[in-house]
Amino acid sequence: MKGVDQEEISRRRGIYFPGFGIYGGLSGLFDYGPYGSRIKDRVIRLWKEMMFSEGNVAEFDGTTITHTQVLKASGHYDRFFDYSVECTKCHTKYRADDLVEKAGIPVTLNRQWLQDRIKELGILCEKCKGELGEVKIQKLMFQVDQGEDTEPLFLRPETAQGMFINFKEYYRFFREKMPFAMITVGRGYRNEISPRRALYRLREFNMMECESFFDPENEKWIHDPESQIRVTFLTREGREIKASPLEAHEKGVVKSHPMAYFMGLALRFYSSVGIDLERLRFRQHKKEELSHYSSETWDAEALTDIGWIEITGIAHRGNYDLTNHIKSSGKDLYAQRVIPKKEVVQKTKEIDYQKIKSDYAESSAKIINAIKEGRKELDMDGKTVDLAVYTNEREEKVTVDRENFIPTVIEPAFGLDRIMYTILDHNLSVREESGYVWLKIPYGISPYDAAVLPLMNKDDLDSRANTIFESLLKMKFSVLYDDSGSIGKRYSRYDEVGVLYCITVDYDSLEKGDVTIRHRDTREQIRIKIDDIPRYLGTNPWNGKTN
RNA sequence: GCGAGUGUAGUGUAGCGGUAGCACAAAAGCUUCCCAAGCUUUUAACCCGGGUCCGAAUCCCGGCACUCGCACCA
Numbered sequence: 001m002k003g004v005d006q007e008e009i010s011r012r013r014g015i016y017f018p019g020f021g022i023y024g025g026l027s028g029l030f031d032y033g034p035y036g037s038r039i040k041d042r043v044i045r046l047w048k049e050m051m052f053s054e055g056n057v058a059e060f061d062g063t064t065i066t067h068t069q070v071l072k073a074s075g076h077y078d079r080f081f082d083y084s085v086e087c088t089k090c091h092t093k094y095r096a097d098d099l100v101e102k103a104g105i106p107v108t109l110n111r112q113w114l115q116d117r118i119k120e121l122g123i124l125c126e127k128c129k130g131e132l133g134e135v136k137i138q139k140l141m142f143q144v145d146q147g148e149d150t151e152p153l154f155l156r157p158e159t160a161q162g163m164f165i166n167f168k169e170y171y172r173f174f175r176e177k178m179p180f181a182m183i184t185v186g187r188g189y190r191n192e193i194s195p196r197r198a199l200y201r202l203r204e205f206n207m208m209e210c211e212s213f214f215d216p217e218n219e220k221w222i223h224d225p226e227s228q229i230r231v232t233f234l235t236r237e238g239r240e241i242k243a244s245p246l247e248a249h250e251k252g253v254v255k256s257h258p259m260a261y262f263m264g265l266a267l268r269f270y271s272s273v274g275i276d277l278e279r280l281r282f283r284q285h286k287k288e289e290l291s292h293y294s295s296e297t298w299d300a301e302a303l304t305d306i307g308w309i310e311i312t313g314i315a316h317r318g319n320y321d322l323t324n325h326i327k328s329s330g331k332d333l334y335a336q337r338v339i340p341k342k343e344v345v346q347k348t349k350e351i352d353y354q355k356i357k358s359d360y361a362e363s364s365a366k367i368i369n370a371i372k373e374g375r376k377e378l379d380m381d382g383k384t385v386d387l388a389v390y391t392n393e394r395e396e397k398v399t400v401d402r403e404n405f406i407p408t409v410i411e412p413a414f415g416l417d418r419i420m421y422t423i424l425d426h427n428l429s430v431r432e433e434s435g436y437v438w439l440k441i442p443y444g445i446s447p448y449d450a451a452v453l454p455l456m457n458k459d460d461l462d463s464r465a466n467t468i469f470e471s472l473l474k475m476k477f478s479v480l481y482d483d484s485g486s487i488g489k490r491y492s493r494y495d496e497v498g499v500l501y502c503i504t505v506d507y508d509s510l511e512k513g514d515v516t517i518r519h520r521d522t523r524e525q526i527r528i529k530i531d532d533i534p535r536y537l538g539t540n541p542w543n544g545k546t547n
Numbered sequence: 548g549c550g551a552g553u554g555u556a557g558u559g560u561a562g563c564g565g566u567a568g569c570a571c572a573a574a575a576g577c578u579u580c581c582c583a584a585g586c587u588u589u590u591a592a593c594c595c596g597g598g599u600c601c602g603a604a605u606c607c608c609g610g611c612a613c614u615c616g617c618a619c620c621a
Binding site for chain 1: 574613
């Protein structure tokens with residue numbers, strides 16, 4: 001929003017601010033203050049409600065410290081190091097492994113190795129042909145040390161993995177029926193090289209992620225995508241179309257049905273937290289942009305004062321993660337589907353332990369291992385032994401009505417901090433004539449339900465207002481009490497942090513037992529009975545609509 | 548991480564060798580019965596660490612942070 005400095009207001013009013021201020025700060029780390037924390041909590045609550053309304057959705061809450069094997073299987077571990085090298089002349093920076101790869105050599109991810117190859121091959125700066133400097137390592141995940149001789153652990157770079165490694169738990173929870181989805185809200189950590197722009201790029205950040213699991217033969221969500229809300233879709237070919245998620249899917253722009261479905265869900269969510277859909281688009285990732293695991297990815301991007309920013313990524317992860325965790329752990333993370341009954345001949349190989357023992361009493365273990373490795377023959381003391389002799393094939397007829405498959409996964413991942421940034425950007429409003437600033441967020445994410453204000457701090461107005469305040473608190477409303485400064489100044493105070501209602505106790509209140517209730521956006525007031533206050537909070541009595 | 552620039556009360560700023568002004572905000576009081584009013588009073592700052600100098604917020608060096616470019620962004 002032009003003319004409003006979001007960061008200035010956020011610092012001043014305790015929405016968010018840079019972390020560790022008294023010690024000079026630490027880049028990429030921000031804290032949410034009293035108002036920001038409440039807004040954030042309510043955004044999370046709305047998101048969860050939205051997701052849970054699907055019925056076949058459950059929640060997961062996992063640890064942030066992560067087993068190293070998980071990250072090795074997920075592919076994060078190999079990208080753990082970024083090898084960079086810089087031109088000593090023009091200071092252009094390159095990825096060392098990219099340069100070596102371009103020279104046509106298979107890359108080993110090792111600092112010294114890369115350094116040696118660059119020297120050996122005489123690789124120079126692509127721009128100015130200057131000499132390249134030292135290969136430097138940038139760690140992209142935060143490491144946690146356990147002890148001296150143990151492997152380090154890592155803080156998770158995304159929340160998703162917990163939803164894959166425990167797949168079987170969820171599969172049982174949903175009584176082995178697909179599709180279903182798991183959601184989680186939590187923190188992730190990435191050691192960004194240059195965190196910048198307030199909440200945009202953080203090193204510790206909040207995510208709201210969902211992993212939905214499908215039988216690849218029936219990759220459809222249980223409901224159809226949104227058909228009413230239309231937004232811009234920007235395809236990987238650069239085509240722009242205005243469509244609802246349903247239309248986008250039917251036209252083949254968005255290939256995946258569930259992906260289109262989650263786009264609609266995202267749109268309803270954005271709308272409920274006050275993000276302007278006129279300043280929102282879905283942008284498809286180009287081929288070279290796709291993550292190591294994804295075949296189709298769409299980002300929801302919002303237009304803010306710092307340009308188009310990604311606030312949600314909806315990625316088709318295929319069966320990448322589960323496949324790798326099956327390989328890496330050796331555990332069964334398969335789902336099963338029911339198929340028509342059929343008889344199949346099952347061939348099983350049995351190792352004839354008795355025969356091995358009688359032929360090779362001493363070195364039977366060698367033979368057995370070779371067979372288990374699937375080898376056909378083995379050299380024993382210069383003689384070639386035919387291993388087939390030691391196995392018996394057995395054929396068995398069995399009835400089968402189930403088969404294994406690895407579910408495919410579609411992941412809508414919402415960046416909470418960026419969503420907060422966008423909400424503030426889209427809702428901080430200025431009155432042109434006076435420069436008056438107010439935050440026009442929906443009631444659902446307003447940090448407090450209302451502020452209770454005595455018109456003046458005397459004549460019993462304050463004690464009456466305080467009684468109302470206390471009783472609203474008892475009824476579990478989140479309210480504030482404020483008797484300091486002129487009434488106008490107090491209205492302004494709560495307008496600026498998005499509190500929708502101000503309840504004012506004036507002289508008439510003392511006689512009639514009523515109060516005025518003021519709406520933030522219209523500044524209109526009406527008089528209502530004190531007992532009616534709870535009924536009015538959350539509604540808009542000025543036009544009969546709810547907020 | 549590199550290059551350039553910038554760090555002064557909660558916020559926005561002035562001062563640029565003689566230890567800091569202003570505005571808004573906040574607090575106490577007066578005033579005012581409804582949209583950042585006024586008056587009085589008060590609280591409150593030179594990013595951190597070295598160096599030069601009789602004396603440093605000011606000059607120099609290092610760090611940290613921010614802004615803008617470059618690079619990075621699983």
